[in-house]
Amino acid sequence: MAGEPGTRTDRRAPDATGAGPMVRVEDVHRTHGAGPAAVHALRGVTFDVPRGSLTALKGRSGSGKTTLLNLVGGLDRPDRGRVTVDGVEPAALGEKDLLALRRDRIGFVFQSFGLIPILTAAENVGVPLRLRGADPRAREERVALLLSLVGLGGHADQRPGELSGGQRQRVALARALANRPALLIADEPTGQLDAETGRAMMDLMRAVVDSEGLTALVATHDAHLIDLADHVRELSDGRIAEPSPA
Ligand SMILES: Nc1ncnc2c1ncn2[C@@H]1O[C@H](COP(=O)(O)OP(=O)(O)OP(=O)(O)O)[C@@H](O)[C@H]1O
Numbered sequence: 001m002a003g004e005p006g007t008r009t010d011r012r013a014p015d016a017t018g019a020g021p022m023v024r025v026e027d028v029h030r031t032h033g034a035g036p037a038a039v040h041a042l043r044g045v046t047f048d049v050p051r052g053s054l055t056a057l058k059g060r061s062g063s064g065k066t067t068l069l070n071l072v073g074g075l076d077r078p079d080r081g082r083v084t085v086d087g088v089e090p091a092a093l094g095e096k097d098l099l100a101l102r103r104d105r106i107g108f109v110f111q112s113f114g115l116i117p118i119l120t121a122a123e124n125v126g127v128p129l130r131l132r133g134a135d136p137r138a139r140e141e142r143v144a145l146l147l148s149l150v151g152l153g154g155h156a157d158q159r160p161g162e163l164s165g166g167q168r169q170r171v172a173l174a175r176a177l178a179n180r181p182a183l184l185i186a187d188e189p190t191g192q193l194d195a196e197t198g199r200a201m202m203d204l205m206r207a208v209v210d211s212e213g214l215t216a217l218v219a220t221h222d223a224h225l226i227d228l229a230d231h232v233r234e235l236s237d238g239r240i241a242e243p244s245p246a
Pocket residue numbers: 032033039040041059060061062063064065066067068
């Protein structure tokens with residue numbers, strides 16, 4: 001598999017300060033489409049995600065959660081405003097640096113798992129490490145550690161089609177953690193899981209944020225995750241809703 005040799009030793013960019021919030025979103029606007037069909041998905045969103053926290057992003061379907069996560073994850077660029085991740089502005093990076101940011105410093109978990117069907121669980125988890133050109137032995141050790149962290153030590157050789165939905169999402173979480181990201185972004189990670197399996201997944205994410213010192217931003221409708229989160233932000237019509245009075 002193609003990849004640059006792993007020259008990076010520090011997972012933060014040189015201009016990252018280690019201070020301030022992990023994510024800063026400042027007056028961000030994003031419109032999909034143009035003319036009469038334009039959808040103003042984000043209309044001036046401002047909020048921070050503090051380091052080491054689990055922040056839940058809630059909001060009705062269509063409120064702009066995925067649009068916002070895509071901007072934070074460097075998968076899309078704002079029309080106006082600014083997003084920074086660990087002091088770095090993804091929208092200001094060239095393609096190569098943006099790829100490196102997404103590969104090395106941000107882990108993604110999606111509702112649909114996004115695993116490669118022909119690869120085993122271990123191979124799926126190892127993909128980001130291969131892309132970074134990690135030493136094969138170090139890669140195998142890290143993969144084994146991650147699979148055991150998510151409770152799948154005994155399932156390394158199974159392919160996604162041989163795993164349950166909850167197990168697949170655990171593999172996806174292990175893969176997202178492979179390169180020791182600073183930030184974990186998850187978009188409705190329990191959307192395809194039954195309630196009990198979803199709850200177990202959320203408990204695992206909470207535990208991993210604490211044990212790995214991660215920062216996580218998770219779009220969810222899930223009341224259990226909202227309970228587990230350190231901070232809850234609500235999007236409504238493309239804006240952050242004011243917190244309701246206690
Ligand atoms: N590529 C696109 N082209 C046109 N409109 C889009 C596009 N992506 C999103 N939208 C629109 O932008 C708005 C926000 O969508 P977004 O997917 O961010 O919401 P969401 O809160 O994640 O919804 P859900 O909970 O259903 O996933 C919606 O009205 C949606 O239809």
